[in-house]
Amino acid sequence: MSPTDTDALADDLLAYIDASPTPYHAVRETARRLEQAGYRALDERESWTLKPGERVYVTRGDTSIAAFHLGTAPVDRAGFRLVGSHTDSPNLRLKPNAQVAKNGYQQLGVEIYGGVLLHTWTDRDLSLAGRVVLLEGGKPRGHLVDFRKPLLRVPNLAIHLNRGVNTEGLKLNPQEQMVPVLGLESAGAVDLRAMLVKELSKGGVKAEAADILGYDLCLYDLQPSTRSGAHEEFLHAPRLDNLASCHSSLTALLTGPASREATSGVILFDHEEVGSRSAQGAASPFLRTLLERLTLVLSDGKPDAFHRAMAQSFLVSADMAHAVHPNYASLHEPKHQPQMGAGPVIKSNVNQSYATDGESWAYFAALCREAGVTPQHFVTRTDLGCGSTIGPITAGQLGIRTVDVGNPMLSMHSIREMACASDVAAMVAVLRRLFA
Numbered sequence: 001m002s003p004t005d006t007d008a009l010a011d012d013l014l015a016y017i018d019a020s021p022t023p024y025h026a027v028r029e030t031a032r033r034l035e036q037a038g039y040r041a042l043d044e045r046e047s048w049t050l051k052p053g054e055r056v057y058v059t060r061g062d063t064s065i066a067a068f069h070l071g072t073a074p075v076d077r078a079g080f081r082l083v084g085s086h087t088d089s090p091n092l093r094l095k096p097n098a099q100v101a102k103n104g105y106q107q108l109g110v111e112i113y114g115g116v117l118l119h120t121w122t123d124r125d126l127s128l129a130g131r132v133v134l135l136e137g138g139k140p141r142g143h144l145v146d147f148r149k150p151l152l153r154v155p156n157l158a159i160h161l162n163r164g165v166n167t168e169g170l171k172l173n174p175q176e177q178m179v180p181v182l183g184l185e186s187a188g189a190v191d192l193r194a195m196l197v198k199e200l201s202k203g204g205v206k207a208e209a210a211d212i213l214g215y216d217l218c219l220y221d222l223q224p225s226t227r228s229g230a231h232e233e234f235l236h237a238p239r240l241d242n243l244a245s246c247h248s249s250l251t252a253l254l255t256g257p258a259s260r261e262a263t264s265g266v267i268l269f270d271h272e273e274v275g276s277r278s279a280q281g282a283a284s285p286f287l288r289t290l291l292e293r294l295t296l297v298l299s300d301g302k303p304d305a306f307h308r309a310m311a312q313s314f315l316v317s318a319d320m321a322h323a324v325h326p327n328y329a330s331l332h333e334p335k336h337q338p339q340m341g342a343g344p345v346i347k348s349n350v351n352q353s354y355a356t357d358g359e360s361w362a363y364f365a366a367l368c369r370e371a372g373v374t375p376q377h378f379v380t381r382t383d384l385g386c387g388s389t390i391g392p393i394t395a396g397q398l399g400i401r402t403v404d405v406g407n408p409m410l411s412m413h414s415i416r417e418m419a420c421a422s423d424v425a426a427m428v429a430v431l432r433r434l435f436a
Contacts, residue, residue, distance in 0.1 A: 005425070006421065006422055006424070006425040007421065009251065009424045009425045009428060010227070010235060010421035010422075010424045010425070011227075012247070012251070013235070013237075013243075013244060013247045013248075013424050014224075014225035014226070014227070014235065014237055015225075016029060016243065016246075016247045017225050017237045017238065017239055017240070017243050017244075017247075018224055018225050018237075020087075020239065020243055021127070021129040021146060021218070021220040021238075021239075022129050022130045022131075022146075022216075022218045022220070023062075023063035023064075023087040023088045023270050024062050024063055024129075024130055024131045024142075024144050024216070025129060025144060025146065026063075026087040026243060026246065026268070027059055027062060027063055027064070027065045027087060027268070028144060030065050030067075030246065030250055030268060031057060031059065031065060033250060033254065034055075034057050034067050034250075034254075037055070037254045038055055039055040039056060039057050039067055040054075040055070040056055040057075041056070041057055041058070041059070042056050042057065042058045043058075044058060044060065044289075048293060048297060049297070050070060050294070050297045050298065051070070052070055052071060052072045052073075052298070053070060053071075053072060053259065054070045055067070055068070055069050055070070056068055056070070058290060060279065060280040060286050061270065061278075061279055061280035062131060062142055063087055063088070063270035063271075063280060064087065064267075064268060064269050064270045064280035064281070064286060065087075065267075065268050066265060066266065066267040066268070066286070066287065066290055067250070067253060067265065067266050068263055068264065068265040068290075068294065069253060069256070069260065069263065069264045069265075069435070070263050070294070070298060071260050071261050071262045071263040071264070071298075072259060072260070072261055073261045073262065074298060074299045074300055074305075075262075075263050075294060075295050075298045075299050075305075075309045075312075076295065076299040076300060076302070076305040076306075076308040076309045076312070077308075077312065078261050078262040078263070078312060079262055079263075079309055079310075079311070079312025079313035079314070080262065080263050080264075080265055080291060080294075080309065080312075080313040080314075081262050081263070081264050081265070081313070081314055081434050081435055082264075082265045082266070082267060082313065082314070082315045082316070082400075083249035083252070083253075083265075083266050083267070083315070083316045083317075083318050083431055083434065084249075084266075084267045084268075084269065084282070084287075084315055084316070084317050084318065084390050084391070084394055085242050085245040085246045085249055085266075085267075085268050085269070085317075085318045085319065085390075086242045086245075086246075086268065086269045086270065086271075086272035086273070086282075086319065086390060087242075087243070087246060087268050087269065087270050088113075088114070088242075088270050088271055088272060088273050088274075089114070089238070089239040089241060089242065089243070089273065089413075090112075090113060090114030090115050090116040090117075090273050090413050091113050091114070091116065091218050091219060091220065092110040092111070092112060092113065092116070092121060092126075092178065092180070092218070092219040093110060093111050093113045093130075093216070093217065093218050093219070094108055094109070094110055094111075094128075094215070094217040094218075094219075095109040095110065095111055096214075097109070098110070098192060099190070099192055100179060101185055102179075104184060104185050104186065105181050105182075105183070105184060105185065106181070106182045106183040106184065106185055106190050107179045107180060107181055107182055108152065108179070108180055108182050108192070109179060110178060110179065110180065110219065112174045112178065113218075113273065113274065114273030114274055114413070115273065115413050116413060117411075117413050117414045117415070118172045118174065118178060119170045119172060120411075120414040120415040120416065121154050121178065121219075121415050122154045122155070122156045122172075123153070123154070123155065123156050124153065124154070124221050124222075124223075124415060125150040125153065125221070125222045125223065126150070126151065126152040126153060126154070126180060126219045126220065126221060126222065127146070127147045127148060127149060127150060127151050127152070127219070127220055127222045128145075128146075128147050128151055128152065128217055128218070128219060128220075129144075129145060129146035129147065129148075129217070129218060129220060130144070130145060130215060130216045130217035130218050131143070131144055131145070131215065131216045131217075132144075132145050132196050132200060132212060132214075132215045132217075133212070133213045133214040133215065134200075134205070134207050134211045134212060134213065135211045135213050136211075140213050140214075143200055143203070143205050145196060145199050145200055145203075145217075146199075147195075147199055148222075149222070150222055151182065152180035152181065152182055152219060153180060153181050154177075154178055154179070154180045154181070155181060156170075180219065191209065193209035193212050194209050196209075196212060196215065197209050197211075197212070220238060221238050221415045221416060223416070225237035225238070227421060232421065233341060233420055233421055233422065234340075234418055234419070234420060234421070235418065235419045235420065235421055235424075236416055236417075236418055237416065237417060237419075238415055238416055238417065239417075240320060240409055240417040240418075240419050241319070241320040241409065241412050241413065241417060242272070242318075242319050242320055244320060244407060244409075244419060244424070245318035245319055245320060245406060245407070245427075246268050247424075248318060248407070248424065248427040248428050248431060249266045249268075249316075249318055249431055250266055250268075251428050252428050252431035252432045252434070252435055253265075253266045253431075253435060255428070255432060256432050256435035256436065257435070257436055260435060260436065262312075263294065263298065264434075264435040267286075267287050267290075269281055269282045269286070269287075269390055272319070272389070272390055276390060276393050282390035282393040282394050282397075283393050283397070285397075287394065287397070287398070288397055288398060291306070291309070291310075291398070292306050295309050310398055310399055310400050313398075313400050313401070314360075314363060314400070314401050314402075314403075314434070315391075315394055315395070315398075315400050315401070315402045315403075316364065316402075316403055316405060316431065316434060317354075317355060317389050317390050317391030317394065317402055317403065317404045317405070318405055318406060318427070318431070319347075319389040319390070319391075319404065319405075319406045320406040320407055320408075320409045320412065320419070321338055321345035321347055321378050321405070321406035321407060321408050321409065322338065322378060322408065322409070322412065323338050323339065323340045323408030323409055323410050324337035324338060324339060324408075325410060331381065331384070332381065333378075333379045333380065333381045333382075336377050336378050336379040338376040338377070338378050338408040339376065339408065340408045340409070340410070340418075340419065340420040340423065341420040341422050341423060342374075342376055342408070342423075343368070343373050343374055343375060343376060343423060343426045343427075344364075344368065344373065344375050344376065344405050344406070344407060344423070344426060344427050344430055345375070345376045345377065345378045345405060345406055345407065345408050346361055346364055346365070346375050346376070346377050346378070346403065346404070346405050347377075347378045347379075347389075347404040347405060347406060348361065348377065348378070348379050348404075349379065349380065349386045351386070352392050353380075353386040353387065353388040353389075353392065354386075354388070354389060354391055354392065354404035355389075355391035355392045355394075355395040355402035355403065355404050356391070356402075356403050356404045359401065360401050360402055360403035361403060363401070363403060364403045364405060364430070367430050367431075367433040367434055368430050370433045371426075371429040371430045371432070371433045372429070373426050373429060373430055375405075376408070378408075389404050391403070391404040405427075407419060407420075407423040407424070407426075407427050408420070408423065
């Protein structure tokens with residue numbers, strides 16, 4: 001695929017999203033694309049033997065992945081050029097003892113993961129996907145599962161029973177009113193574990209219900225990603241925040257030059273939406289450990305090599321940005337209203353919700369100029385709170401120069417979000433300049 005083919009890149013993003021209903025599937029799809037491009041997997045439990053020019057990747061927890069195209073120059077001299085994004089999105093996830101029988105219905109209990117726009121999950125055809133951990137040979141082993149069919153629904157309450165809904169708003173109690181319906185009790189008993197075993201068998205995994213030791217299962221909207229608009233300029237898809245940034249960084253890494261002086265890397269973390277505090281989140285030692293190990297085998301071996309490498313390095317924290325909303329423009333800072341279709345957004349916050357400063361802003365702006373792209377700027381209104389990203393966390397972990405950027409979008413944290421097709425190619429072009 002040509003890195004300048006705007007429509008092909010937009011369509012490829014939608015295919016990437018549809019193949020990635022959960023962070024587990026996003027990592028699997030990312031690894032598949034990496035291996036197609038000649039990357040090989042490294043195991044954190046083993047010693048590494050590497051040489052300049054190699055292409056490698058590492059996964060952790062099945063939901064975070066890092067890939068590196070090793071440069072020709074020692075990393076303590078040339079540093080790392082990195083892009084960080086996240087694989088997770090707000091959604092509904094099953095509780096351990098999920099099955100509920102109530103008023104003649106069979107339901108599944110869920111927890112709310114991240115800052116979900118709850119009302120957007122009502123009256124949707126929902127399916128179930130994630131990881132099931134089986135006992136195999138006396139040891140636990142995870143397998144991915146995806147039902148790929150309508151299974152669940154969170155039915156709305158009829159207006160006749162909620163007369164004020166259009167004037168007072170829809171108020172949903174996540175414990176009581178977000179419990180999806182799975183079936184009718186009168187239709188026969190349903191065993192979730194038996195359902196999982198049956199679905200696993202379609203992929204060639206043989207097991208009994210008693211073999212299931214645990215699971216991590218997410219609900220997702222079954223409607224495929226699509227394009228819309230008078231000129232098909234818009235993208236409608238789940239999980240654009242932040243699989244769109246994962247796709248842009250991965251595509252830039254894979255379509256960059258065959259040989260490069262500095263080591264290029266992409267790190268896709270899990271758990272950003274819930275604070276990044278996990279074994280594979282941005283607040284973990286995952287990235288630092290990887291960079292330390294790479295420095296040991298790709299530098300002059302001096303004790304301060306890692307610290308010199310960090311001083312030479314740069315990180316782009318890529319997470320989607322807020323486009324100005326035509327129906328709520330007053331909620332946006334007047335001089336910082338990014339437009340969809342107008343290119344990447346540099347995000348700033350003096351209280352360090354974003355890691356951007358004048359130097360990192362200038363660095364990214366220079367990359368945009370090289371790519372023939374004009375960046376936009378986003379600042380939250382002074383009287384509103386500001387969201388955050390992996391940028392400040394990673395900068396604090398590594399002491400590395402960092403800029404926060406993202407493509408503009410609407411409906412952030414909805415079950416279906418909205419972005420612009422042409423922005424995909426623009427971001428890829430700029431990130432390719434980072435890796436050049």
